Amino acid sequence: xxxxxxxxxxxxxxxxxxxxxxxxxxxxxxxxxxxxxxxxxxxxxxxxxxxxxxxxxxxxxxxxxxxxxxxxxxxxxxxxxxxxxxxxxxxxxxxxxxxxxxxxxxxxxxxxxxxxxxxxxxxxxxxxxxxxxxxxxxxxxxxxxxxxxxxxxxxxxxxxxxxxxxxxxxxxxxxxxxxxxxxxxxxxxxxxxxxxxxxxxxxxxxxxxxxxxxxxxxxxxxxxxxxxxxxxxxxxxxxxxxxxxxxxxxxxxxxxxxxxxxxxxxxxxxxxxxxxxxxxxxxxxxxxxxxxxxxxxxxxxxxxxxxxxxxxxxxxxxxxxxxxxxxxxxxx
Numbered sequence: 001x002x003x004x005x006x007x008x009x010x011x012x013x014x015x016x017x018x019x020x021x022x023x024x025x026x027x028x029x030x031x032x033x034x035x036x037x038x039x040x041x042x043x044x045x046x047x048x049x050x051x052x053x054x055x056x057x058x059x060x061x062x063x064x065x066x067x068x069x070x071x072x073x074x075x076x077x078x079x080x081x082x083x084x085x086x087x088x089x090x091x092x093x094x095x096x097x098x099x100x101x102x103x104x105x106x107x108x109x110x111x112x113x114x115x116x117x118x119x120x121x122x123x124x125x126x127x128x129x130x131x132x133x134x135x136x137x138x139x140x141x142x143x144x145x146x147x148x149x150x151x152x153x154x155x156x157x158x159x160x161x162x163x164x165x166x167x168x169x170x171x172x173x174x175x176x177x178x179x180x181x182x183x184x185x186x187x188x189x190x191x192x193x194x195x196x197x198x199x200x201x202x203x204x205x206x207x208x209x210x211x212x213x214x215x216x217x218x219x220x221x222x223x224x225x226x227x228x229x230x231x232x233x234x235x236x237x238x239x240x241x242x243x244x245x246x247x248x249x250x251x252x253x254x255x256x257x258x259x260x261x262x263x264x265x266x267x268x269x270x271x272x273x274x275x276x277x278x279x280x281x282x283x284x285x286x287x288x289x290x291x292x293x294x295x296x297x298x299x300x301x302x303x304x305x306x307x308x309x310x311x312x313x314x315x316x317x318x319x320x321x322x323x324x325x326x327x328x329x330x331x332x
Contacts, residue, residue, distance in 0.1 A: 095112060133172065134162065239261060
């Protein structure tokens with residue numbers, strides 16, 4: 001457990017600290033009393049044919065050994081201290097804590113995910129002790145962006161699932177995943193809609209996108225404010241959503257991809273696999289071998305369309321553009 005609280009930018013060898021502590025706890029879990037529910041072992045792996053080149057991994061233990069996900073009703077369910085939350089975890093699961101930026105900003109906790117999808121899979125839990133529900137805040141976005149910018153390895157990505165979009169714990173958190181594979185969403189062509197908002201067209205999943213480009217003068221606060229504005233709009237109109245933060249191809253920029261869903265899903269087992277943020281983005285962990293063998297790009301695209309809704313862009317484009325027209329000078 002971390003003994004002191006520091007600013008993120010003052011943590012030396014941040015990536016090495018996360019990876020070495022994760023490995024230490026994971027290896028110790030081979031003995032009875034460890035904090036991981038299982039030893040991560042990817043049984044099989046393959047890349048689908050087609051332009052999206054989905055990475056499929058078979059990890060049956062994630063299905064059989066993990067804690068059962070909570071069922072949440074609505075997009076903004078109140079936090080329930082009686083249910084599982086991240087203040088109830090084993091103290092050994094806390095890897096480090098830090099603040100982002102100025103003094104007085106919320107404390108961010110980094111916890112292991114004890115049912116990991118990848119090596120170094122950890123949870124980003126902003127303001128953990130305030131018991132915030134699983135509704136993404138601007139502070140949470142800022143923490144995720146700054147964390148990714150402070151990691152050297154660009155195989156790290158951040159994902160988030162809202163209630164109604166396969167979130168499993170109603171306590172604000174994001175996932176940091178280490179996926180050693182190029183994801184199709186990182187190079188997908190974007191259609192500019194105006195005011196820094198883009199739409200990802202002609203791809204298996206549908207997403208709206210904002211791009212962070214420090215060289216173009218964009219600040220982290222401007223970027224996170226824009227992304228959070230979109231998320232607030234979706235919540236206001238009762239649209240569940242998934243989110244991924246990743247690198248923009250090889251161009252040194254960040255992409256924030258928001259995947260809306262026209263119909264919320266409260267059941268964690270709606271398909272042979274879960275259509276959540278990582279799957280929509282190109283990384284597909286699976287717990288059933290027959291599904292691993294049968295899935296291809298055509299089937300994945302069909303599952304995504306079913307999960308997101310066939311007329312998603314037609315429904316949301318007008319709403320988003322109308323909202324921009326109501327904003328003086330496209331600013332808050």
